[in-house]
Amino acid sequence: KNQVEQSPQSLIILEGKNCTLQCNYTVSPFSNLRWYKQDTGRGPVSLTIMTFSENTKSNGRYTATLDADTKQSSLHITASQLSDSASYICVVSDRRDNDMRFGAGTRLTVKP
């Protein structure tokens, strides 16, 4: 079983709307959690990194939250734009050896 589960698998929203992507993990002990954005056919690019003590971190219209107790993270996108269409990947690092566990990603499509 994958130690990082993302939901939904895919999502279609209208331009200007908000959306929230979920990431649940079982990786333990936890080191950090990153959200990456991957445009189709391109390499992933880091959006945010969160450590154990951080609850919320923003990067422009992207806001990530972390609940280390329930092992859940979310990525909230505000006022979506067409360019937000991409896959969003949650990556959780193990504190023992910093092995990175990748979620399968959520594919977001923003329509005009």
Added chain:
Amino acid sequence: DSGVTQTPKHLITATGQRVTLRCSPRSGDLSVYWYQQSLDQGLQFLIQYYNGEERAKGNILERFSAQQFPDLHSELNLSSLELGDSALYFCASSVAARGQNTGELFFGEGSRLTVL
């Protein structure tokens, strides 16, 4: 531009053949990671090198091998290719090695391999 360079960008070959994918990490990064991404699938970790030495191995087939050279560039060799090997192969680099506070991964643009 992540600073990670991968070549070739596209490669088409036949089953049974062998190919080599090349990656130049960001200047100063000692770790190189290889990932495979099949169509509509997530990133699958293959292997990591740190400063020339293999540090971690993922789901890498025996037909695949990699190495990191003294100048820190890395090559991924894929042999006896099968149709199912068609995928995007990403290289990523970071400053840190396994066992240290891992930094951000910087990904290249990928090499798209098509096996016919």
